[in-house]
Amino acid sequence: xxxxxxxxxxxxxxxxxxxxxxxxxxxxxxxxxxxxxxxxxxxxxxxxxxxxxxxxxxxxxxxxxxxxxxxxxxxxxxxxxxxxxxxxxxxxxxxxxxxxxxxxxxxxxxxxxx
Amino acid sequence: xxxxxxxxxxxxxxxxxxxxxxxxxxxxxxxxxxxxxxxxxxxxxxxxxxxxxxxxxxxxxxxxxxxxxxxxxxxxxxxxxxxxxxxxxxxxxxxxxxxxxxxxxxxxxx
Numbered sequence: 485x486x487x488x489x490x491x492x493x494x495x496x497x498x499x500x501x502x503x504x505x506x507x508x509x510x511x512x513x514x515x516x517x518x519x520x521x522x523x524x525x526x527x528x529x530x531x532x533x534x535x536x537x538x539x540x541x542x543x544x545x546x547x548x549x550x551x552x553x554x555x556x557x558x559x560x561x562x563x564x565x566x567x568x569x570x571x572x573x574x575x576x577x578x579x580x581x582x583x584x585x586x587x588x589x590x591x592x593x594x595x596x597x598x
Numbered sequence: 599x600x601x602x603x604x605x606x607x608x609x610x611x612x613x614x615x616x617x618x619x620x621x622x623x624x625x626x627x628x629x630x631x632x633x634x635x636x637x638x639x640x641x642x643x644x645x646x647x648x649x650x651x652x653x654x655x656x657x658x659x660x661x662x663x664x665x666x667x668x669x670x671x672x673x674x675x676x677x678x679x680x681x682x683x684x685x686x687x688x689x690x691x692x693x694x695x696x697x698x699x700x701x702x703x704x705x706x707x708x
Contacts, residue, residue: 490641493639519696519698524700525700526600526687526698526699526701527642527689529696529697540695588644589642591641592640592641
């Protein structure tokens, strides 16, 4: 069974540009989560999808971040326009049930904004 | 305000000895605690968990202890092996959202 995949693995962009990160969850997992880790600090929750619906987006930093999950399959996280402080590793995770505390993580996308 | 704290950024342990990683939390509403292990350039992988109704959970070489009165949990690895070298994250759950610590880098010395 394929795990959670994320694309791209790395992205280097200039301040003001747009970047779109993609996450493909484990097949059949209705729950999809986005997290971010900045500069070796703690991993922080961004948002949670149940199928195509945003269940909780309380962790989204500001309106420059837009997450979508059309059709309830893969998800995209767009940052527009990117700022220096957006640099970090963006992890996606999925789980079959919101009550399954074991979330399966992708390898992350390393974003560097110059 | 950091609700889950791992105060040791790194820990070095001799191969074969016990590794003890610590985690403190502030929110008494947390009902489930997890440890994740992370290798460089990979996402975190689930290691072991414990419900707040228990004080110990064991899985092979890994044991997690929970002290609710002290709001403290620890992960014991016995015996430590070279492949255990990684960053270990403590996470707490109150529902579906995981609150994470900053991680402890464990280095197993030969």
